[in-house]
Amino acid sequence: MSKIFTIAKKELAQYFKSPAAYIILIISCAVFNVFFYMIINENREATLREVFQLMEFMFIFIVPLLTMRVFSEEKMNGTLEFLLTTPTTVWFIVLGKYLGAILFYFVMISVSLVYYLILARFGAPDAAEFISGIIGIMLEGALFISIGLLASSLTRHQIIAAIITYVVLFFLYFCLSFTQYTAGTLESVFRHMSTLSHMENFSQGLIRLSDFVYYFSGISICLWLTHIRLTRE
């Protein structure tokens, strides 16, 4: 179990040793700040509902950049062979890397806590709605990262890993719009697959079991497939 933390610690350190990670952090923080100001200035409401929805959209672009190197780089440098020949299970490697990426993601979304404090200073935001929104954005990121990890395990080329992740994330985000052209089972499949409909519930303060099942099943499937891919490596 401690090996998961060893790998996660190394993974997190790798992020903070890379200039790309700082650029991503600074740009995402700057964009969130601008939109936070614009949304609050426009709506004049003490709520982060729309900020969370915007964050969700932005993470479609950001997460593939974070996850593309996770396994692709190890394959390219030959360090995956090293990891797989140490007395560490494939599950520990997958979970360690996943945890490292998740922790970096949490650093990115921690900025929303500052937004809440600003709103609390000047208004009366709904704490329950904020907590629900934070849980939603955490689960959303956790799902996106698991998809990115799977894509990264499929290829030794980081760009290809990023493109695969973009395609899947865009599909999951926009498939809600397919519902207007479909009906019956297919329509409900698209509706259930869409991250948009699940995140919307969280950002409105609705915590539903079905949304948890969606995210946790998605994460489990992706991590399991990543494990299978690495075992076959």
Added chain:
Amino acid sequence: MIEAINVSKSFNGVTVLDKVNFSVEKGEIVGFLGCNGAGKTTLMRILTTYLKPTVGCAKIAGYDVNKSPGHIKRIIGYLPENPPLYENMNVFDYLRFCAELKDVERKNVLPSIDRVLAECNLREVKSRNIGILSKGYKQRVGIAQAIIHQPQLLILDEPTNGLDPIQVEQVRSLIKSLEDRTTVILSTHILSEIEQLAKRVLIIKKGKIITDNSMDELLRSASSQGKPSLEKVFIQANQDNE
């Protein structure tokens, strides 16, 4: 220490190893010789459990590579052809990471790092990023990670690849110093290296072991044709099996 029984490996129908049989006693230094693509690396990867044999089995210290890979990983140290290094980590952090992954007890992690830093002459670069080290230092960091947990079996794939003569000599001395406590398998293209280090040689050609003999015996057989050298033995063995 090692027992390979009818080990075969195919990739997409192409046979890379064909019914390989050999055994290695504890404490031996055995050299794998062969041309490029002969199957040396594949055989080493099977011994490290990175690859599974298509047919047959290999046992390390009594553990089957197919059934008990976890046990085997604990007792082997492995240096692949390209040292597995994280270039933006410093040497100390990298070795600590390796020690933690290789089940070195928490209280022994720092002494183990200290030991390998001394054995591999890495003390002066322990705080430097691996990415800026010379090839020789990188190779030694690779060897340091392979021996940090004091493995019973050390598998080295081209350990002196790309090193200058002084660095080659340092790596040779290091391998020689491990002789008493570790069984060593090494593959290299440099025949003189095998000649100096190994007590036994396995020559592999097209996935088959064509020669398995002690170094003394091989050199004795070559001495009848003039000055004995492993180069002659290697060329002769390959020609005989054309």
